Each structure stands twice: as C-alpha cells, then as structure tokens.
Amino acid sequence: MPDLIAPTHPEPVRPLRFGIVLLPNFTLTAFSGFVDLLRLASDDGDMSRPVRCTWTLVAESLVPIRASCGIQVTPWVTFDEAGAFDYLVVVGGLLHSGPSASDATLRFIRATAATSATIVGICTGAFALARAGIMQDYRICVSWFHYWDFVERFPDIPEASLIADRLFVIDRRRITCSGGRASIDVAAAILLRHFDASIVQKAQRILIVDDAQRGSAPQPYPPGLDPASHPKVRRAILVMEQHIGNPLALPELARRVDTSVRQLERLFFAETGKSPNVYGRQMRLRMAAWMLSASDRTIADIAISCGFSDASHFGREFRKTFDDSPGAYRIARSHAHEAAVVAE
Numbered sequence: 001m002p003d004l005i006a007p008t009h010p011e012p013v014r015p016l017r018f019g020i021v022l023l024p025n026f027t028l029t030a031f032s033g034f035v036d037l038l039r040l041a042s043d044d045g046d047m048s049r050p051v052r053c054t055w056t057l058v059a060e061s062l063v064p065i066r067a068s069c070g071i072q073v074t075p076w077v078t079f080d081e082a083g084a085f086d087y088l089v090v091v092g093g094l095l096h097s098g099p100s101a102s103d104a105t106l107r108f109i110r111a112t113a114a115t116s117a118t119i120v121g122i123c124t125g126a127f128a129l130a131r132a133g134i135m136q137d138y139r140i141c142v143s144w145f146h147y148w149d150f151v152e153r154f155p156d157i158p159e160a161s162l163i164a165d166r167l168f169v170i171d172r173r174r175i176t177c178s179g180g181r182a183s184i185d186v187a188a189a190i191l192l193r194h195f196d197a198s199i200v201q202k203a204q205r206i207l208i209v210d211d212a213q214r215g216s217a218p219q220p221y222p223p224g225l226d227p228a229s230h231p232k233v234r235r236a237i238l239v240m241e242q243h244i245g246n247p248l249a250l251p252e253l254a255r256r257v258d259t260s261v262r263q264l265e266r267l268f269f270a271e272t273g274k275s276p277n278v279y280g281r282q283m284r285l286r287m288a289a290w291m292l293s294a295s296d297r298t299i300a301d302i303a304i305s306c307g308f309s310d311a312s313h314f315g316r317e318f319r320k321t322f323d324d325s326p327g328a329y330r331i332a333r334s335h336a337h338e339a340a341v342v343a344e
Contacts, residue, residue: 126142
C-alpha cells in the first residue's frame with residue numbers, strides 16, 4: 001500500500017486530535033515543521049485556528065522543556081489532565097546529552113498505545129517508542145546517523161525491521177520518521193488520510209515546500225556512505241564537517257572518536273573505499289564547489305574557509321577533482337543557472 005493516498009474526504013465531524021510529547025533536547029525543526037503543517041491545514045481562513053485539527057503539548061509536568069538549540073517550550077497540560085488523542089506524536093532529538101524519556105512519559109506512551117490512537121515517533125522519538133515496548137513486530141524508521149545507536153540500545157529488536165534509508169515509515173498504528181524537514185512530509189501523509197489533498201497542498205505552498213515526499217524517498221547522507229555504516233566512521237565524518245575550515249590531523253581525529261589511527265583507516269577503507277584524509281579532502285572540495293555556486297565570496301576566502309592553505313593550493317586540488325579552475329567553475333554554474341531561469 002503506498003505511503004501517500006489522497007482520496008476525497010468529507011469534512012470530519014470533530015477536529016482530528018494530536019497530542020505532542022517533547023523529549024528533553026528535542027529537535028526544534030522537527031517539532032515546528034510538524035505543528036506548522038497542522039496549523040496551516042486546520043484553518044481555511046489562515047487564522048491558525050484549530051478547526052480541522054487540534055494539537056496539545058502534554059508532559060509529566062508544566063516545567064518548560066529545553067530544545068537542543070536552547071529554546072524552551074512550556075507544555076499545556078500534564079499526562080493526568082490529557083484527554084483522548086487520535087495521534088500521539090513523540091518528538092526526540094539529541095541522544096547523548098542528558099536524560100531521555102522519563103518513566104512517566106513511557107507509561108503515558110504505553111497507555112495511549114493501548115487505545116485506538118496511532119503513535120508517531122519523530123527523529124529519535126522512535127527510541128522512546130522502543131523503550132516503551134510498543135514497537136514489537138513493527139517496522140521502525142531511524143536516521144542513518146543513529147542506526148547503530150538503535151541497534152546497540154535495542155538488541156532484541158531485529159535489524160531487519162529497521163529502515164534507515166527512507167524518510168518515514170507508516171506501519172498500521174505506528175509511524176516513525178527520520179526527523180528534520182521530513183516531519184513536514186510525515187504530517188502531510190497523516191493529514192492526507194483524513195482531508196482533501198487540496199487542503200494539505202495549500203498548507204505546503206504557504207510553507208514554501210514542494211509536494212510531500214513519499215516515505216520511500218531516500219534519506220540524505222554523506223556520499224559514498226551506506227546508511228548502516230560503522231558508528232566510528234559516521235562520527236568521524238561529523239567531526240570532519242565540524243572542522244572543515246581547520247582540518248584535524250589524523251591522530252587527533254582518531255582520538256576524538258576513541259579509536260586508533262590504524263583502526264580508523266581500516267574502517268574508512270572498509271566503509272568508503274578511501275582513507276580518512278582522502279575522504280576529508282573530497283568533503284572540503286564539495287563544500288568549496290557549493291560555495292562557488294551559492295555565494296559571492298572570493299575564491300581566496302573560500303579556499304581558507306574550506307581548509308586549504310591558500311588560493312593556489314585550492315586551485316590545484318580543485319582542478320584535479322573537477323577538471324576546471326574555481327573561477328571557470330563559478331562562471332559555468334552561473335550561466336547554467338541563468339539559462340534555467342530563462343527556460344522557466
């Protein structure tokens with residue numbers, strides 16, 4: 001059965017009820033994207049009124065919950081005060097920075113799962129659903145970056161049930177989503193179950209988002225890296241990205257991911273077919289190519305920003321990869337963009 005079905009639906013006799021649980025250090029983008037699509041689809045008059053659907057922030061207490069970016073959001077009602085929901089949405093975020101879902105939160109998830117409600121895990125919210133014990137015999141979508149974290153934490157869940165190369169998975173009364181911008185897509189998929197497609201499409205246009213991506217759309221991850229790659233390699237790549245303007249020496253990179261230089265090199269060759277140094281250089285060149293196309297910064301500035309000693313060094317390395325100088329590459333991309341605009 002396709003992930004997105006858009007039949008014609010009559011207006012519901014009552015609003016569709018969403019309960020939202022924010023976990024400590026939740027991802028703000030995942031939360032806001034989901035709620036904003038609900039808000040825009042709910043009200044034809046664009047007044048943000050909860051007409052077609054309602055959304056309620058529920059938690060163990062009314063103490064503000066901190067997002068991973070530092071912004072705090074205050075829940076509206078406690079678990080004891082919450083009414084019935086059609087969908088319970090659990091939004092996660094950072095895994096390794098403080099407490100996870102409390103025992104009270106897990107009990108509330110289990111209790112809601114025992115009703116007719118559909119349970120939705122966004123970002124690492126899927127981890128909380130697994131901890132609550134409600135994901136047996138369901139497929140589970142996890143971010144490629146957290147694949148091995150999930151395997152290590154839940155060894156009793158078969159790896160065959162984990163999906164790390166799709167944006168989201170709808171499996172009966174369980175929906176899991178890799179997070180980020182995909183939360184908008186999963187919100188659209190849910191609303192298309194209940195409302196006309198025109199209502200959902202209008203909300204997407206207001207958000208300046210293209211048509212909803214199907215759950216089968218692939219997750220973006222670093223080129224040459226399999227979704228289930230070794231966690232040491234994934235974390236090393238993240239460290240490389242964080243230090244793209246000042247590349248770390250290989251011994252320091254190995255220390256940051258708690259392994260030896262030899263082991264890190266062996267893992268990189270096994271996962272990417274390249275050494276860490278070659279992979280890092282190609283990453284910096286891809287970033288430089290993007291900056292040449294998307295910004296008006298000078299070539300010398302881009303060279304330094306991407307970790308090259310000077311413009312000459314950058315130019316030599318860039319030509320080896322792209323068979324063109326940085327300046328010629330920028331001009332060619334600019335002309336291609338202008339031609340595309342004219343064609344439209």
